[in-house]
Amino acid sequence: MGVRMAIGELLEVCAEADRAHDAILAAQRLQPDICLVGMELPGGGIAAVEGICKVAPAALTIVLAGTHDPDDLLDSVRAGAVGYLPGRVDATRLRRAVEAAVGREAVVPRGMVLDLLLALRSGASLGTRGLTNREAQVLAMLRRGHSTAAIAQRLAISAVTVRRHISELVHKAGVEDRAQLIEASRRSTVATNGDAAEPLART
Numbered sequence: 001m002g003v004r005m006a007i008g009e010l011l012e013v014c015a016e017a018d019r020a021h022d023a024i025l026a027a028q029r030l031q032p033d034i035c036l037v038g039m040e041l042p043g044g045g046i047a048a049v050e051g052i053c054k055v056a057p058a059a060l061t062i063v064l065a066g067t068h069d070p071d072d073l074l075d076s077v078r079a080g081a082v083g084y085l086p087g088r089v090d091a092t093r094l095r096r097a098v099e100a101a102v103g104r105e106a107v108v109p110r111g112m113v114l115d116l117l118l119a120l121r122s123g124a125s126l127g128t129r130g131l132t133n134r135e136a137q138v139l140a141m142l143r144r145g146h147s148t149a150a151i152a153q154r155l156a157i158s159a160v161t162v163r164r165h166i167s168e169l170v171h172k173a174g175v176e177d178r179a180q181l182i183e184a185s186r187r188s189t190v191a192t193n194g195d196a197a198e199p200l201a202r203t
Contacts, residue, residue: 003036006091007098019043020156024051031056034098037081039065039072046079046137047156053080060101064089070115071144073108077116078137083107131172138165142178143185 004013014030017023020043027035035052039045049061062083063076073084083101085093086109097107108116131139134155141151148166152159166178175181 002091003094006094010095010098010102020045020048020051023048024055027052027059028055032059034101035059035061036094037061037063039063039076044154044156046075046154049076049079049081050133050155062097062101062107068109068112070112071140073112073116074140075137078133078140084109084112086112131169135165135169135172138162139169139181139185142166142169142182 007013011034014032015026017026018041020041023035023037023041026032035049035056037045037048037052041048045063045065049063052059052061060083061081062085063072063081065072065076065084065086068086073086076084083097083106085097085107089097100107137155138151141154146154148159148162151162155162166181170177170181173181173184175184
């Protein structure tokens with residue numbers, strides 16, 4: 001109701017969904033201009049964003065998140081979102097975000113832009129150019145310490161599928177197992193961030 005009241009003057013609300021699967025089906029059927037997706041949506045907020053972007057590629061998706069989490073921001077962008085609103089979102093802030101998205105502007109809190117740029121930069125250095133979007137998501141979650149079950153729940157895929165992605169990542173990275181994959185990924189990230197720190201400190 002709060003969302004409806006906040007954006008009622010800007011947009012017509014064409015659908016509501018309380019699960020990721022239902023949100024994707026609604027987006028496919030109605031082809032909306034804007035989608036607002038809660039990070040904690042049952043079935044996976046990230047999975048919902050990714051699915052919506054596939055079935056309704058013209059839709060602009062904004063993630064409503066509970067916390068200021070750079071990892072959630074990066075996952076949202078990788079899934080296809082054009083906006084990320086963390087914390088408590090009041091009516092004025094939500095309207096501004098929708099107006100910005102309609103005006104073809106990315107919606108990212110100013111204080112998190114640098115986090116996003118550094119994360120994207122380090123991701124590129126890890127050889128993610130040769131990875132699928134899903135593999136990049138799985139690798140990022142492995143690096144942050146998520147278990148197979150947690151990754152499966154977050155992305156709304158089966159544990160078997162997660163293990164298949166990990167196996168492919170191990171092969172592409174040229175390592176022996178999951179532990180070596182995580183170690184190599186973290187080591188590369190630390191090196192990249194170290195390289196980036198010095199020039200940034202001089203500006």
